[in-house]
Amino acid sequence: MNVLVDRFDVFAGGFWLTLQICILAGIGALLIGTIMAVLRISPVAPLRAVGTAYVTVFRNVPLTVVLFFSAFGLPALGSNARFLDVPGLNVVFSRLGTDLPYFRFAVLGLCLYTGAFVCEALRSGVNAVAPGQAEAARAIGLTFTQSLRYVILPQAWKSAVVPLGSVIIAMIKNSALAGFFGVVGDLSQTADSLVSADGLPLIPVFIGISIGYLIMTVPLGILLDRVERRVATR
């Protein structure tokens, strides 16, 4: 088991990179999911259709396929996902700015995929808000966007927070696939290279990697329980 101690820096590096992927993809997925959820509940039929189409595609295609298209389809179309190299953001997340685009591809694939699930979690929260709330909002003259912003969404969060947490935890674990689509140095690719390239014993390495994922998912789960209890008592 002294692999964990001897190679601690490698594990720590893998953890940090996976954490970066998850933070970026998480933010992206929440943004995409919120936009899609608003589209899906909008009063305009074509917008609803766009939201529905998005969810249908990304919820039903395996993540491996989404990442495959992201990592090999985008370059074939001539894109290196450079638009993710956002000034400022690339200071903290330095991999966004590197020439090797696989970090960006992984973030993109993961947030496109997870966005569909975020959308549905939010929508279930919106459906849980009593219909009278929306009627009252309209009756005092709030527009559709205003009633979403000031009345519906703040209440939808309460019932969405638990499914949303599950979606994000699933996303953290899904990020392990990124190591198989060109990302070098995240937790899963680290495990692969420690075992097959450096010839280290499999079981301790995988225990180390598992601990890395648990450090991200378990506190998140505890935090979500807290949040849930807090919003429930209000």
Add this chain to the structure above:
Amino acid sequence: MTTTSSGQPLIVMDRVNKHFGSLHVLRDVDLTVDRGEVVVVIGPSGSGKSTLCRSINRLEPIDSGEIRFDGQPLPAEGRALARLRSEVGMVFQSFNLFAHRTVLENVMLGPVKVRKEKPAAVRERALALLERVGIANQADKYPAQLSGGQQQRAAIARALAMQPKAMLFDEPTSALDPEMVGEVLDVMTSLAADGMTMIVVTHEMGFARHAANRVVFMADGQLVEQAPPAEFFTNPRSDRAKDFLSKILTH
């Protein structure tokens, strides 16, 4: 009390029809409500009273006919419709206070977000309104902490905060425990006395008798009969109205 109406129409419904699937809920409804008039709509359940009330601010779109408010046909949707709704206060059977906001925030939301008024000024007005409906001391509580009667009075204050030209009441006391009906009706009676234009769907015959200028009796989606309350309750003309009154007034 019979505050006389002004003779200037504020709400005009012209041959209005509405279906829910195969159910014809509003049949050629013609109704004119003058400025300052208090119209009470009564009738058996399923007669279309609530739908009539809700169609006036287009919470229920109609299939045919026309509704005009203050001289203008109701806008179909969008910002124009939102503006119209801000001029028509609505009070629901189930209160529908915004559950995540305090009573005061409920009352302030419309003026601040719809009318873009200054929060400080709105706050003063909102507190005065809460004072008027008798729940100023509940201003910082959340709706779930209030009794039904208090919630409904808060909902009336929320509607009044928009300084509406008319108020719609959709069975405002039907979800209340009996001992709380009075406090809500008192607020409504004082509003009527102040000259507010009101359409009230209710089963409270006492309120209809003393606060209404006119009683409208509906059955099967039609306006069967309309008359001043004294005349309607003592001398109903239609058989449907006689039948309805005999059922509710005998005990």
